[in-house]
Amino acid sequence: MQQLQGMDSSFVAMESPNxxxxxxxxxxxxxxxxxxxxxxxxxxxxxxxxxxxxxxxMRQRLVRVPFDLxxxxxxxxxxxxxxxxxxxxxxxxxxxxxxxxxxxxxxxARPLDLNRPPWEFTVVEGLDNVPGYPPGCFAFVTxxxxxxIDGMSGIDLMEAIHTLAPHAPPPNKPDEWKPxxxxxPMELLGKSYINGLxxxxxxxxxxxxxxxxxxxxxxGLITSEFKVTSDYVPxxxxxxxxxxxxxxxxxxxxxxxxxxxxxxLAPDLKTKVNDVALTIIGGALHKYLxxxxxxPKATMTAMAPISVRSSDEKSDMGNQVSAMIAPLGxxxxxxxxxxxxxxGRTSNSKAMTNAIGARTMTEVSKVNPLLYxxxxxxxxxRISIAHKFAMPFNTxxxxxxGPPIPIYSAGAKLESMALSLICLTDGxxxxxxxxxxxxxxxxxxxxxxxxxPDPEFYSQCLKESFEEMLAAAKALENAPAPEKKPxxKKPxxKKPAAPKSVAKKTTNxxxxxxxxxxxxxxxxxxxxxxxxxxxxxxxxxKASASRIAEESK
Numbered sequence: 001m002q003q004l005q006g007m008d009s010s011f012v013a014m015e016s017p018n019x020x021x022x023x024x025x026x027x028x029x030x031x032x033x034x035x036x037x038x039x040x041x042x043x044x045x046x047x048x049x050x051x052x053x054x055x056x057x058m059r060q061r062l063v064r065v066p067f068d069l070x071x072x073x074x075x076x077x078x079x080x081x082x083x084x085x086x087x088x089x090x091x092x093x094x095x096x097x098x099x100x101x102x103x104x105x106x107x108x109a110r111p112l113d114l115n116r117p118p119w120e121f122t123v124v125e126g127l128d129n130v131p132g133y134p135p136g137c138f139a140f141v142t143x144x145x146x147x148x149i150d151g152m153s154g155i156d157l158m159e160a161i162h163t164l165a166p167h168a169p170p171p172n173k174p175d176e177w178k179p180x181x182x183x184x185p186m187e188l189l190g191k192s193y194i195n196g197l198x199x200x201x202x203x204x205x206x207x208x209x210x211x212x213x214x215x216x217x218x219x220g221l222i223t224s225e226f227k228v229t230s231d232y233v234p235x236x237x238x239x240x241x242x243x244x245x246x247x248x249x250x251x252x253x254x255x256x257x258x259x260x261x262x263x264x265l266a267p268d269l270k271t272k273v274n275d276v277a278l279t280i281i282g283g284a285l286h287k288y289l290x291x292x293x294x295x296p297k298a299t300m301t302a303m304a305p306i307s308v309r310s311s312d313e314k315s316d317m318g319n320q321v322s323a324m325i326a327p328l329g330x331x332x333x334x335x336x337x338x339x340x341x342x343x344g345r346t347s348n349s350k351a352m353t354n355a356i357g358a359r360t361m362t363e364v365s366k367v368n369p370l371l372y373x374x375x376x377x378x379x380x381x382r383i384s385i386a387h388k389f390a391m392p393f394n395t396x397x398x399x400x401x402g403p404p405i406p407i408y409s410a411g412a413k414l415e416s417m418a419l420s421l422i423c424l425t426d427g428x429x430x431x432x433x434x435x436x437x438x439x440x441x442x443x444x445x446x447x448x449x450x451x452x453p454d455p456e457f458y459s460q461c462l463k464e465s466f467e468e469m470l471a472a473a474k475a476l477e478n479a480p481a482p483e484k485k486p487x488x489k490k491p492x493x494k495k496p497a498a499p500k501s502v503a504k505k506t507t508n509x510x511x512x513x514x515x516x517x518x519x520x521x522x523x524x525x526x527x528x529x530x531x532x533x534x535x536x537x538x539x540x541x542k543a544s545a546s547r548i549a550e551e552s553k
Contacts, residue, residue, distance in 0.1 A: 001180065002074045003195075004062075004147060009071045011146040011423075012062065012114070018245045019425045020111035022118070023149070024142040025435075026104050026249070026419035028133055033166040034411030039138065041088045041123055047410040048121075048161060049082055053175040055160035057148050058085075061117045066185050070192030072147075077117050078179035085119060091126035100130060100139065101249055101419075101455070107141045108421045108446070109247040118145030133415060140409075146423055162407040162414065231327045231345055234394045235296035237289070239430040243448040250455040251419050251444025252462045259441045262466075264473045265336045271343050274399050276469070277434040277443060278302065278346065279339045281397055282328030283465030288458050289330070299341075300330040302432075303393040324350060325393055335469040336476070396422065396431035403437060419444040 004012070011021040031039040052058050061077040091099050103124060112118045124139040149157060234240075262279075263271045281302070289295040304326045327345040329338035400420065407414050420433030420442065429451035435442045443462055445455075452458060 001063075001183065004071045004074065008147040012064070012072055013068065014425060015111070015114070017111060018243055019423065020109070021147065021423045022108075022112055022143045022145045023423060024108060024144060024421040025140070025417055026100070026421070027140040027142065027414060028127065028130070028137055028416045028418050029139065029409060029412035030134060030137050030415045031412040032134070032136075033408065033413045035167070038136075039410050039412050041086075044123060044410045045082065045086055048086060050170040051160055052082070053173055053177060054171060055157050057117070057119060057144065057157055058160070059117055059177060060148075062114050062147070063183060063188065064114075065188045065192050069189065070195050073183070073188070073191075075182065076178060076180040078182065080117060080179070084116065085121065087120065087122040089122060089124055091124060093126075093128075095126040095128040095130070097130050098456075100124065100127060104141050104419060104421070105247045105249045105449070108143065108249060109245055112143060112145055114145070118148055119143060137415065138412070139418075141421075143421075158403070158407075162403075162409050164405070164407060166408045166411045166413065168408070231299055232301060232325050233298070234301045234391065235298045237296060237300060237394050238292070238294055239447075239451055240391050240394060240427050241429065241451070242426045243424055243429050244450040246449035247424075248447050248449045248452060248455040249419055249421060249444065250459040251442055252459055252466070253416065253418070253440050253442045254466055256436060256439050256441045258466075258470050261477075262339075262469045262473045264477050265339050265469065266343060267476075269340065269343050271339060273436075273441070274304075274434070275339065275343045275346060277399065277441070278304075278326055278328055278397055279335070279342045280443060280462065280465045280469060281395075281432055282330045282332075282338055282342060283335060283468065284458065284461040285328060285330045285395075286333060287461040287464060291457075291461075295330065297331060299327045299332075300394040302326045302328055302395050302397040304346075305396075305398045326397065328394075328397075335465075335472045339469070391427040394430075396428065397434065398422070398432070399434045401436050406438060416440070417442055422446045424448060 015021045029039075031037060034043075059077055059080045060074045061080075062072045063075055064072045089103070091103060107122050112120060120143045122141040122143075124141060127133060127137045127139060128135045130137070144157065256273075259273055259276050262276045263273075265271075282300070285300055286295060302325070303323050305323050324346070327342065329341040329345075332338040332341055402417055414437070417435050417437040420435045421444075422431040422433055424431060424446060429448040430445060431447075432443060432445045435444070443466075445458070445462075447455060447458075
């Protein structure tokens with residue numbers, strides 16, 4: 001029996017019918033590589049059954065302490081039934097992209113049963129008219145509770161249900177799984193009492209560990225390593241209010257090389273793919289809200305999760321993440337200016353997070369009493385605080401790197417990680433995921449249907465923002481380098497020489513291409529020209545040129 005940590009427990013506490021706390025994907029597969037070029041639902045069941053021992057997530061369920069007096073526990077589910085967690089549906093004709101998105105949103109909107117292992121995979125057939133994919137493809141709509149995984153541990157789950165080759169043999173790792181007895185209320189209350197006694201010591205330890213980070217933050221502010229500006233204060237938007245239980249999902253896929261090419265918009269800055277993705281989203285929000293006549297004057301901000309998972313925690317369940325605030329530059333129409341703005345603000349946020357210590361921020365969340373978190377979450381939803389108080393950010397943008405090579409499930413090739421699905425809460429009606437797979441990048445979003453009834457339009461805004469940035473980057477890259485104008489050398493005072501040689505050198509100087517520095521005359525020169533008005537009207541002689549040069553010195 002393993003106890004959840006603070007951040008994982010917060011996702012359990014925040015669970016409600018309007019805000020189910022699970023994440024997932026829409027994965028599209030091509031069965032052409034499978035034996036016989038066809039995959040049956042029974043084949044998928046058998047494939048998953050042969051690989052259950054590779055993932056901790058699949059057979060563990062939550063047990064909650066009475067009255068939420070302590071964090072819940074993970075136990076090995078004695079009633080595990082694989083066929084409950086794998087479902088099977090088909091799209092109606094014609095089986096196009098819009099129908100697939102609607103079906104995905106409906107599946108994603110339904111809460112998971114937390115009395116069972118908190119995950120479901122729905123196999124969707126009938127994808128006969130989805131652009132970019134051959135007929136006969138099928139999809140997985142995945143749902144896993146956020147208490148069980150974060151973006152990085154989700155990759156471990158993906159590895160468990162995929163192979164690197166279409167005809168890979170079953171794993172030779174023995175399945176030594178054993179179910180556990182569900183603990184009774186008195187046993188759980190006894191554990192919560194002991195943890196209640198120990199928790200103050202844990203809090204004191206974490207507080208001591210946080211002192212150096214606080215000192216670094218204060219030092220950074222004093223030395224101007226980073227700044228706290230009004231750009232980190234989010235404006236009030238249509239996305240920041242109470243949400244309904246209904247969802248919409250959409251997104252766009254782009255060549256990864258084009259995303260990287262957009263970095264040429266800021267040649268003097270060390271921008272990353274994440275900066276480009278944030279800037280694309282900022283441009284899409286600018287277009288969408290301008291069309292709605294609802295664009296705030298200040299920049300909108302995003303919460304960007306940061307993984308603090310170490311290499312030896314790769315397969316651990318739960319969340320090992322911190323976060324930073326990233327202004328999106330939604331108030332800036334020009335792509336290059338917006339990218340520079342986003343890079344500057346995210347660099348500043350990273351400096352602040354590094355000073356405090358992202359790991360320290362995560363550890364602090366592990367010692368917060370669950371009872372207070374649960375009561376706060378219920379209060380937040382029941383009295384509609386989201387309508388009265390602004391969230392500390394307007395949206396979420398999380399970046400999840402996917403496999404760089406093709407992978408297979410039940411012999412079928414994963415063609416696309418078409419959409420990534422994310423949970424919403426009151427006050428947060430729009431969230432984004434940036435996902436990569438092989439040579440493609442996907443920017444997808446989940447929104448409350450009542451807040452965003454036109455997801456296709458916002459998806460088009462993402463596409464236009466990307467195309468606008470890519471065109472600007474290519475134009476800048478292909479623009480001819482500006483010609484350097486020859487600059488006349490500044491006259492250097494020398495020892496007096498014969499008048500003839502001075503006149504000769506002065507004549508050569510006048511033949512040099514004029515520049516602002518060379519054309520600028522002194523007051524003495526102006527007076528000389530004024531006295532000799534007639535000289536200004538005719539070509540100067542060598543003597544007059546020499547005299548002007550001497551007076552200019």
